[in-house]
Amino acid sequence: xDVPEHTxxxxxxxxxxxxxxxxxxxxxxxxxxxxxxxxYDVLLEIGREGEAGIRPxxxxxxxxxxxxxxxxxxSRLEKAGAVERRPCAGDGRGHVVVLTKIGRQLRRDMWxxxxxxxxxxxxxxxxxxxxxxxxxxxxxxxxxxxxxV
Numbered sequence: 001x002d003v004p005e006h007t008x009x010x011x012x013x014x015x016x017x018x019x020x021x022x023x024x025x026x027x028x029x030x031x032x033x034x035x036x037x038x039x040y041d042v043l044l045e046i047g048r049e050g051e052a053g054i055r056p057x058x059x060x061x062x063x064x065x066x067x068x069x070x071x072x073x074x075s076r077l078e079k080a081g082a083v084e085r086r087p088c089a090g091d092g093r094g095h096v097v098v099l100t101k102i103g104r105q106l107r108r109d110m111w112x113x114x115x116x117x118x119x120x121x122x123x124x125x126x127x128x129x130x131x132x133x134x135x136x137x138x139x140x141x142x143x144x145x146x147x148x149v
Contacts, residue, residue, distance in 0.1 A: 022037065032113045054096055083103050
C-alpha cells in the first residue's frame with residue numbers, strides 16, 4: 001500500500017515531538033532528583049481510588065502497560081515506601097494497592113516539576129484555541145476505524 005507523503009510527515013512529526021517532549025519532562029524530573037514519569041502516572045491512578053485502593057490488574061489496564069512492567073514498577077514503589085499492598089476485601093488471595101503518605105508527597109513533588117514542564121513545553125507556546133484544536137486532532141487518531149483490508 002502506498003502511504004501519502006503527508007501521512008508520513010504527520011507520523012514523523014508526531015513521534016518526534018512526543019519523544020522530545022517526554023525526554024524534556026524526564027530530564028526535568030531527573031534534575032530535581034525525582035523518579036521517572038511512569039511513577040507519576042501510577043501514583044496518580046492509585047491516588048484516584050483513595051483508601052479503597054486499586055487492584056494491580058485494573059491499574060495495568062488503565063495505564064496500558066504490560067503486566068510484568070506494572071508488577072516491577074509497583075515493587076519499586078512499594079520498596080520506596082510510596083505504596084502499600086493491602087488484602088482485597090472480596091478476594092482472600094488478591095490485594096489492592098494504596099498510596100502512603102510518602103506516595104502522596106512524592107506525587108505532589110513530581111507534579112510541581114511536571115506541571116512547570118507542561119507550561120514551558122506547551123502552555124506558553126500554544127494559546128487555548130490552539131491547544132483545543134491540537135487535542136481534537138490527536139483524539140481523531142485514537143478513534144477506532146474499520147479495517148481497510
